[in-house]
Amino acid sequence: MPAQVGAVKVISISSSSIFNIGDVFTIAPTSSAKTFAGGGSFNSGDGIRIDLGRSVTYVNDRDVTDQPK
Numbered sequence: 001m002p003a004q005v006g007a008v009k010v011i012s013i014s015s016s017s018i019f020n021i022g023d024v025f026t027i028a029p030t031s032s033a034k035t036f037a038g039g040g041s042f043n044s045g046d047g048i049r050i051d052l053g054r055s056v057t058y059v060n061d062r063d064v065t066d067q068p069k
Contacts, residue, residue, distance in 0.1 A: 036057055036059050039052045040055070
């Protein structure tokens with residue numbers, strides 16, 4: 001069934017965006033992210049004091065390819 005579209009205003013499109021006008025059967029965006037960080041890695045603010053002693057991050061990544069082409 002044809003679609004009738006009126007005025008469209010696009011402010012911004014980023015690299016992970018989808019912009020479609022008209023008939024669509026399926027839109028299936030995919031995204032993947034993997035972050036490994038030790039204790040105290042994402043702390044932010046003024047006057048933070050962290051004493052972790054010995055911090056170790058163990059990563060068990062069984063697959064070799066995360067995003068095949």
